[in-house]
């Protein structure tokens with residue numbers, strides 16, 4: 001089972017507010033102290049960065065996000081770094097902690113390094129600044145940006161200066177990652193007390209720059225309601241496969257895949273699983289395709305069913321397939337290249353209820369499953385479904401139009417059906433039977449080429465065959481792909497191909 005570390009917890013705005021509120025009301029830790037820690041932590045990151053810090057411009061709203069920015073300004077001032085502060089909503093209605101921090105900042109300013117502008121239109125843009133601090137809006141954003149906020153965001157994005165956002169880039173929705181009219185394009189985002197979910201959904205990954213987690217003294221027990229986590233190789237161990245005492249002790253994967261014209265998908269999945277060091281990958285195939293696999297897959301065991309004229313799966317093959325699966329303990333990967341023939345759909349939908357093995361259902365296996373209205377997973381077996389967005393939509397009554405909707409759907413579907421879902425896309429989302437979800441935090445667009453899905457399914461199937469839990473199998477499959485991608489991107493100039501992820 002996966003067990004995320006605290007910096008990988010993802011919160012919605014209301015969850016964050018609730019944790020803030022409880023900490024303040026129940027522990028006696030006040031909001032001013034939390035703001036101090038947040039700002040100090042961001043200032044330390046900035047002082048340790050390679051940004052040239054001599055004079056910053058601070059865009060401040062009237063809420064606590066602006067207060068965070070002022071704490072940063074004070075710690076940077078201690079290091080002789082000047083600050084120009086612009087208050088987009090003036091200074092008359094600052095939140096109490098922001099107001100106190102403005103007064104403190106002025107008290108600390110012995111050498112007149114601080115300038116304050118009470119509105120956007122009074123700012124004199126003749127000065128030279130070398131960085132921008134975005135403290136306009138954080139989790140309090142509740143409507144589209146307008147007027148001076150909109151102008152300030154556009155202005156900041158046009159400057160050739162590094163931008164650091166307090167908590168969340170102004171204009172990004174903390175829950176959905178959608179742009180609220182416009183949005184700061186940050187180089188750094190300092191996530192206070194917990195990363196916000198929207199940083200990783202929809203437009204989030206393109207707006208945040210590097211996200212740095214800044215711990216705040218929130219009791220861990222207040223974070224227990226968190227049900228969304230960031231998937232990261234820093235806490236998910238990629239266990240190396242070790243050879244077993246004999247070949248079947250290192251895991252067996254039965255691959256039920258391939259049809260005429262789609263044998264390549266079966267071959268990619270088989271090679272991908274085999275590369276993970278399994279004891280055996282057993283490709284179950286219609287007999288007519290055996291000659292193709294004899295040439296293309298020399299290391300893989302092939303078990304043909306039906307007769308020589310069969311080049312796709314049919315219901316008649318069911319007894320033979322079930323007998324093959326009886327031979328050894330192992331997991332099943334069903335679907336890559338299996339096709340959508342009516343007979344194949346009928347075969348899959350008769351096979352699945354009788355199949356006792358833990359199973360990954362991919363590609364056209366999912367297509368068949370979605371045709372069958374009253375499907376049910378056999379008791380005691382574990383299923384992983386690996387849909388791309390189109391395949392996922394077939395299980396939903398309504399079109400899935402946003403990442404936030406996809407996350408919501410995946411969470412409900414996987415917990416209601418008591419299975420695991422690996423929803424492909426950017427981000428990749430793993431939904432578990434307990435309702436917890438895990439999001440990827442890397443550029444998954446490299447995997448959106450035909451064939452990558454077969455490679456991923458092979459990796460997930462290999463982990464499941466080695467006895468890993470379904471959620472851990474999905475995580476391992478995704479992170480092994482990422483590891484290959486990182487290696488490829490540092491060692492090659494051209495675009496990786498699906499076979500490069502094997």
Ligand SMILES: NC(=O)C1=CN([C@@H]2O[C@H](COP(=O)(O)OP(=O)(O)OC[C@H]3O[C@@H](n4cnc5c(N)ncnc54)[C@H](O)[C@@H]3O)[C@@H](O)[C@H]2O)[C@@H](O)CC1
Pocket residue numbers: 020030031032034035038061062063064065066067068095136137138139140141142143144145146149166167168192193216
């Ligand atoms: N104790 C706390 O609550 C802590 C809060 N922290 C910071 O405080 C932030 C949340 O502070 P707040 O709740 O004060 O909220 P914000 O500072 O994000 O902004 C709230 C203010 O902005 C206004 N507003 C909302 N949408 C707007 C729009 N589209 N255009 C113009 N104004 C708009 C609201 O009316 C409200 O007055 C966090 O993101 C974080 O940066 C941190 O200091 C850590 C501790």
Ligand SMILES: [K+]
Pocket residue numbers: 065134135136137138165166167168169170
């Ligand atoms: K901000």
